[in-house]
Amino acid sequence: MKVKVEDKLFLDRFRVDEEAHIRIIDNDICIKNCLDQPCLYFCPANVYKLEKDRITVAYEGCLECGSCRIGCPRLNIEWRFPTGGYGIAHKFG
Amino acid sequence: MREEFEVAVVGAGPAGISAALALAEKGIKVIVFERGEFPGAKNVSGGVLYGHDLGESVPDFIRRECPVERNIVESRVWYLSVDGGFNVSFRDRAFEEGLSFNAFTVGRARFDRWFAGIAEEKGALVVCGTTVTDLLRDDGGRVTGVRTDRSDGDVTARVVLIADGINSALAAKTGFRPEPKPNDVALAVKEVIELPEEVINERFNVEAGHGVTIEILGEITKGMDGVAVIYTNKNSLSLCIGANLFDLMSNTVRPYEMLEEFKAHPMVAPLIKSGRPREYMAHWLAEGGYDTIPHLYGDGYLIAGESGMLFNALHREGSNMAMASGRLAALTIAGALARGDTGSEGLAGYAAALQASYVMKDLKKYRRFNRFLLNHKELFSTLPRLGASAAREMLTVDGISKKEKQTSIRRRIQGAIPLARLARLLWAGARSIG
Numbered sequence: 001m002k003v004k005v006e007d008k009l010f011l012d013r014f015r016v017d018e019e020a021h022i023r024i025i026d027n028d029i030c031i032k033n034c035l036d037q038p039c040l041y042f043c044p045a046n047v048y049k050l051e052k053d054r055i056t057v058a059y060e061g062c063l064e065c066g067s068c069r070i071g072c073p074r075l076n077i078e079w080r081f082p083t084g085g086y087g088i089a090h091k092f093g
Numbered sequence: 094m095r096e097e098f099e100v101a102v103v104g105a106g107p108a109g110i111s112a113a114l115a116l117a118e119k120g121i122k123v124i125v126f127e128r129g130e131f132p133g134a135k136n137v138s139g140g141v142l143y144g145h146d147l148g149e150s151v152p153d154f155i156r157r158e159c160p161v162e163r164n165i166v167e168s169r170v171w172y173l174s175v176d177g178g179f180n181v182s183f184r185d186r187a188f189e190e191g192l193s194f195n196a197f198t199v200g201r202a203r204f205d206r207w208f209a210g211i212a213e214e215k216g217a218l219v220v221c222g223t224t225v226t227d228l229l230r231d232d233g234g235r236v237t238g239v240r241t242d243r244s245d246g247d248v249t250a251r252v253v254l255i256a257d258g259i260n261s262a263l264a265a266k267t268g269f270r271p272e273p274k275p276n277d278v279a280l281a282v283k284e285v286i287e288l289p290e291e292v293i294n295e296r297f298n299v300e301a302g303h304g305v306t307i308e309i310l311g312e313i314t315k316g317m318d319g320v321a322v323i324y325t326n327k328n329s330l331s332l333c334i335g336a337n338l339f340d341l342m343s344n345t346v347r348p349y350e351m352l353e354e355f356k357a358h359p360m361v362a363p364l365i366k367s368g369r370p371r372e373y374m375a376h377w378l379a380e381g382g383y384d385t386i387p388h389l390y391g392d393g394y395l396i397a398g399e400s401g402m403l404f405n406a407l408h409r410e411g412s413n414m415a416m417a418s419g420r421l422a423a424l425t426i427a428g429a430l431a432r433g434d435t436g437s438e439g440l441a442g443y444a445a446a447l448q449a450s451y452v453m454k455d456l457k458k459y460r461r462f463n464r465f466l467l468n469h470k471e472l473f474s475t476l477p478r479l480g481a482s483a484a485r486e487m488l489t490v491d492g493i494s495k496k497e498k499q500t501s502i503r504r505r506i507q508g509a510i511p512l513a514r515l516a517r518l519l520w521a522g523a524r525s526i527g
């Protein structure tokens with residue numbers, strides 16, 4: 001089933017920090033040494049997208065579950081909490 | 094911040110707040126740091142809370158206008174195939190009367206803010222919009238306070254309580270808890286779907302103020318070890334679906350696609366028909382159980398709630414364990430402060446108190462449960478499929494005798510799963526919850 005995650009993220013309230021709280025440590029590793037690239041699938045906000053020669057990080061829509069930090073097979077993702085008060089703010093929770 | 098505090102708590106969730114509340118009641122100076130804009134801004138749970146543990150902290154929580162969505166009077170369990178499924182449910186008048194508020198639904202954005210407000214009334218200081226980035230330690234490695242992301246943001250305290258939840262980047266950074274392995278957590282997504290209150294009452298066959306929980310297993314998680322739930326709120330439904338993170342990684346399944354397929358299931362779609370999605374969230378569940386619990390105290394610190402992996406995966410109990418552990422941590426801290434020993438030895442009573450409580454007793458009882466689910470994927474594929482096809486066949490009136498039907502069902506089962514494997518599965522299942 002094809003689903004546009006943007007429609008879901010549109011429901012949420014984000015206060016976006018100018019500074020990214022997620023960083024791919026070495027994009028070469030993603031392209032050359034990671035066959036499965038599971039981050040492209042399991043991330044519930046589809047933060048990670050494969051462009052021609054790299055994986056991009058749309059940290060603005062991150063739901064802050066932490067899955068990429070431990071689920072990256074190469075542990076190639078640096079993930080910290082957004083600055084206090086930034087990131088997603090639940091309305092219902 | 095130059096002010097001195099006896100206790101610093103990281104995280105204004107159920108664990109941190111119940112601890113802060115208990116400490117403040119004893120007149121102990123406590124500060125709570127919350128990275129969200131307000132307590133609850135970052136928090137997610139399926140949405141069921143239990144009155145017992147909340148009552149230990151706030152005995153008159155109903156009178157104090159705890160933001161209850163619905164009092165749960167009926168619990169259903171579904172076992173689903175792709176096209177249908179089985180439903181077992183239990184309702185009891187006791188849950189409407191004497192046992193009312195045994196279990197009830199909440200929205201965490203409102204509940205946590207309310208709960209933190211009670212702690213503030215008692216004298217706890219809750220500081221929001223502030224992320225704790227590290228722990229301060231002296232030369233001997235003893236925790237002496239927290240470092241926050243505010244300028245001039247070091248705060249010293251005699252004891253630090255780490256209660257920042259399952260996704261505790263702090264516990265990982267300080268090494269006080271190893272990062273969970275992907276197969277120790279489930280990644281769940283949640284959608285809140287708005288519907289008029291009366292429509293929910295009718296669809297779930299309940300009176301106003303009463304609610305239903307549905308816990309769901311089966312093919313909905315596409316052969317992965319996972320679970321879904323539907324919980325009734327006052328004028329919305331909480332739909333959650335999740336699977337073991339390792340399984341999600343290996344199966345290239347997108348969680349939100351799994352959610353949409355779940356919403357389209359023939360037993361789910363009529364319940365949410367014409368509802369309006371209002372919010373979408375994601376969160377981990379600590380499924381690893383007893384064997385993934387880290388050492389929960391040391392020199393100058395303790396860990397409570399899901400930071401400590403305290404979660405009962407079988408019964409979907411987390412926030413109550415968070416409250417219980419937070420309260421026990423507070424009792425231990427109060428004793429340690431009174432004795433003047435906030436080192437590892439002074440705080441050791443916490444582990445003993447947890448072991449003696451239902452928290453560790455339950456987690457120990459179900460310590461094999463996670464592995465059982467992970468190792469028996471037919472629970473999420475072959476078995477619901479066989480069960481549904483057998484039920485469909487027995488219920489179809491088509492001129493074929495019941496005996497012939499039974500023979501063909503038995504053959505089909507034997508062809509799909511060897512009987513020895515089925516027997517071993519039942520044995521392992523019984524043992525994992527025994």
